[in-house]
Amino acid sequence: MDHFEPRDGALWAEGVSLSALAAEVGTPAYVYSTATLTRHYSVLRDAVAAHSAAFGDALIAFAVKANSNLSVLATLARLGCGADTVSEGEIRRARAAGVPAGKIIFSGVGKTDAELAFALDAGVRQINVESPAELDRLIAVAAGKGACPDIAIRVNPKIGAGGHAKITTGGEGDKFGVPSDEAMALYARAAASPHLNPVGLACHIGSQITDLAPLEAAFRLLRQMTETLRGQGLSVTRLDLGGGLGVPYAGGAHSVSPADYAAMAARVLDGLDVEAAFEPGRLLAANAGVLLSRVIQITERADGRRFVVLDAAMNDLLRPALYDAFHEVKAVTPRPGAKIACDIVGPVCETGDTFARDRALPPLQAGDLVVFTGAGAYGAVMASEYNSRPLVPEILVDGDRWALVRTRPTYEAMLARETMARWL
């Protein structure tokens, strides 16, 4: 569910007209809805709270990589949401947005020593260790500081899942996590160090998962491992269940509801007496954002092929080029008339800069506004200035107010970031 709805024949973001935003800020621009972010968070929070006996003092930690805009993070932080981070930059963003360090999880396959040191100084809730080599480095860094951080071992359950091979993370050949037998040995090794406090296990098997079975298998493995470790006299008090829940990109219902997801996890963890953590990214943010764009022109070929050329491109929204992702395209003020099949493309000089092929859309003309829905996660965060197109701005709407929460740099500012080599 989202709050981008038509009013008098034109699409609005909550109480703000998208046409008015385009006129004020220009296009392309991302537009986020506070009401939708809030709703998605509350639905998951309530689903988790319904099973508090199984989840203990549960933490929902938004995966910052999905949308790291400070105002988006602050909106979620005020609702009580924590942060799952994968870099020092993301920890800094979460802190700047008001997420308490005690609600920040630090994940990631390649944390540098400097980043580990930063996380220790920040006092994050937990560091998820993803390899034996990282464990050794963390022991050295913690020893140097006389620290003893809470850690979890990220398990690679050999269960990959997700909407595309590039966003599957739990498979045997994927770079993430430690295979379960090695993970248990690593846990024991961590427990033997005076500089680490192993508190639990973590997993995250992929993204855009629309079937509960692989998640359930992974959670069952975490449960078994917890029982085995406890059998060895080790303490396990937290299980980090990762993120990955899919969202409907083409309208229609969720194939997995947060309620069913939480009920499944509660069934698996029943009686285990752990604190659960959830790391949703896409689930909270995807449908809380649209990319607003204007039609530059319609190019018609003699063979009948029709290209809608937008002022948004793959540098603004990479998912179609990177993952063949589907985003629904809607006219902001649809014109009457039969739908026409067209290719929706951007102006970047690559064929990969194609958002959709043979998509049936109501008639469009140069100057019309369109939105890509479901663009609030893995959208603006992946934007670049490829083709020297200034970084796409971001707008946050809340009821009938809005704010430009990331400005579009001027061409002058874009060029000023670079310095000419002194010999030129």
Ligand SMILES: *Cc1c(COP(=O)(O)O)cnc(C)c1O
């Ligand atoms: C990306 C990521 C997530 C969030 O994934 P979604 O599919 O957006 O929910 C959660 N945890 C970790 C460790 C991640 O890398």
